Amino acid sequence: MILLRRNAHWLGLLIVALASAGLLVAFFGPVLANPDDYFFQAGGDGIQSYFATAYYALYDSGQHFSGMNYPFGENVNYPNLQPLIAWSIAGLQHLGIPAAKHTIGITNLLALLSLWATPPVLYAILRRLGLAIWYAVLTALIIGFLSPQVQRLGGHMSLSYACFMPLLWYFIIRMQEAPQQWRWYVLFGVSSLLMGAVMLYFLACGCFLLLAHAVVLFFQRPRPLALLWRMTLTALLPLLLFRGWLWATDPITDRPPNPFGFLVYMATPGGVFTPALAPLRPLWAGLFHTKDISFEASSYIGLVCTGVLAVAGLRLVWQWGKRRRQRRGLGQGVPASLYTGMWAAALLLLFSLGLPFILPGLEGLLDYTGPLKQFRALGRFAWPFYYACSVFVAYYLYRLARYQRQRGIPLRALPWIPLLLIIWGAEAWINISTKAAEVAQGYGARAFMDPGTSLAPQLSWAGRRPSDFQAILPLPYMNKGTDKIDLSGSANSVFQAHKLALATGLPELATYVSRPSVEQMLRHVQLLSSPLVEKPLLNDFPSRKPILLLVTPDVLTPEEQRLVSISRLLVSSPEAKLYELPLAALGATGLARERAKARVLLPQLAVRPGGLYATTPKGVVRESFGQSPDRRGRLAAGAFHEPKEQWSVLYRGPVPPPADTGRYEVSVWINAKTDYGTGGLQVRQYRQQEVVDEQNADGRLSMEIDGDWFRMVVPVRVRPGVTGLEVRYYNRDLLADDLLIRPADTDVYWLDTRRQPVLNGYPLGR
Secondary structure, three states, rough: HHHHHHHHHHHHHHHHHHHHHHHHHHHHHHHHOOHHEEEEOOOOOHHHHHHHHHHHHHHOOOOEEEOOOOOOOOEEEOOOOOOHHHHHHHHHHHHOOOOOHHHHHHHHHHHHHHHHHHHHHHHHHHHOOOHHHHHHHHHHHHEEEEEEEHHOOOOOHHOOOOOOOHHHHHHHHHHOOOOOOHHHHHHHHHHHHHOOOOOHHHHHHHHHHHHHHHHHHHHOOOOOHHHHHHHHHHHHHHHHHHHHHHHHHHHOOOOOOOOOEEEEEEEEOOHHHHOOOOOOOHHHHHHHHOOOOOOOOOOOOOOOHHHHHHHHHHHHHHHHHHHHHHOOOOOOOHHHHHHHHHHHHHHHHHHHOOOOOOOOOHHHHHHHHHHHHHHHOHHHHHHHHHHHHHHHHHHHHHHHHHHHHOOOOOOOOOHHHHHHHHHHHHHHHHHHHHHHHHHHEEEHHHHHOOOOHHHHHHHHHOOOHHOOOOOOEOOOOOEEOOOOOEEEHHHHHHHHHHHHHHHHHHOOOOEEEEOHHHHHHHHHHHOOOOOOOHHHHHHOOOOOOOOOEEEEOOOOOOHHHHHHHEEEEEEEEOOOEEEEEOOHHHHHOOHHHHHHHHHHHHHHHEEOOOEEEEEEOOEEEOOOOOOOHHHHHHHHOEEEOOOOOEEEEEEEEEOOOOOOOOEEEEEEEEEEOOOOOOOEEEEEEOOOOEEEEEEEEEEHHHEEEEEOOEEEEEEOOOOOOOOEEEEEEEEOOOOEEEEOOOOOOOOOOOOOOOOOOOEOOEEOOO
């Protein structure tokens, strides 16, 4: 009899595996037949992940990725290349197996393989809870295909491995069932490390879930001390090992300590408990007038789970008094591993909602969380709750059905349980079919990996080869990841640059990675700065070869247009144009010319208060903040500093006389190496107490970099009757210097501490 039951169990596992495969074939058949031909996402993070993995497999090895951030490159953990997968493809490539050209197909198949494996893992969990085989098969398929991670297929491929969290939870369940068997602790530790080598969030989420189990078990009686210390050690050791590995392999010391989004990319009750996809989302929003759900806030558990949880919660409250008097646990009747798992996942859900940091008076706790702040998308920590809640609901419905059958109530009299399963399955169908329809639109990926379809062969028409250049500079320009400067480029420039880099092996003189070095970012963006700024990054280039400038037919900024103007056209095609940009032209400055001009001009100009010289009689305002307590000035001691996140007023007063209705320029220099973002500049015009005009500038879009400082500019046309201006800046840990308000037709000079001229805030004596 035992053997028969065991065989039936394995037969059920085979059935769920075959059913999962059949559903994947039904939904993703074209992708499975031609995996190299489909982008799950042809732009943004999706295309960047494909590119980084393929470039590493083709041209890199070890811990270094050279495809971006030229000439420095990047540690493999930051460019979204799924290191474990990239290493595996690169290993095959180095063995002579041409796997790299199939990177897109391999990545797609691995993501779908994980989705296929999710129902079998969930089946194993459900069977540990004693559910019938047929029921475990059905609910495992529903839970697996309703997973919120399905929607990560594409934009966040490294987060789409839906089987990872259920597998780690399965190991935790086995730990509780057999605390003395070390194999479950070892399997958890090794698996979490391997998953962390795909995406660090899986390592953190799994280890936090195990720690949450230890917390819940700590409050149970009798307290299982032996299990607690084993769980705690198993949870902490992978985190410490991964942290040590990063410390040993990553030489960068100035990655952003406070990335944006920790209390922005959170889960929300609406994102967890209400529909996120059509057709249910529009219906729900129309009935209840709810707001849209952001992508990172969505970890939807399904209407059935929401309803059952609500009913179970009300029942729990009703029985609380009786159970307290009878000294019976609230988890009576629920398997211990499921009871503990639900509470542990609920703790992670609270964390994903921003608790305790969003509570009044506790916001400052975030400053003491250290590396935890690097996990800025808290909403992802709600995923364990999805799986634990769904398994609980499956168990709950099964127990109710058994109770109904034991009471002799026929199914046709109370058909609500089958109806709930139908609704639950329908939502899973919506979830997977929606993503399958999106993926079907991504046909054409094979050409991305084909060097013959890139612009590289056309270089020969201009008598050039890829080896004549040292790097690719795409325009519109991209530099993303520090959350200080955030230049997204365009979909065209990103796509064409990635394609050309794969075809030629040339790295990109651009950055699209997570948490890059702030210093390296500043030196890169500085290449687009005006001729009044030197370009020290050029001294780090290993050769004097020119840059291959790739320009797509998009709107360019004035800074980008200037680079095109100093380059020579080589190739023109509908997709993009290729230019040769000599280093001498890129590094040329107008400093010598402006110094010579200042030597002639300054003796002819009258000195104004504050040591200012102006080329017209019009009024100007300069604030050097020389008396400020903070002495970290830009060109001289003294700068405005505000540690709190708030609007800081840098100037409030009259328009420089004569206060006409002409054009003015308001500029200020902001330090980019403080601990937080770059904020924004705002200029207000007042007529008495009334605000009659307001203009803003986003610090993340700045391209004018001088040393550690970037220049913020707002051009202003003074409106009639204006009596005052207010210049203010919003940021946390703001360090500002050299505020200047001048008419657009007036240049302003002053002398720095070395008695060298400064023109409109630019030091000329280098």
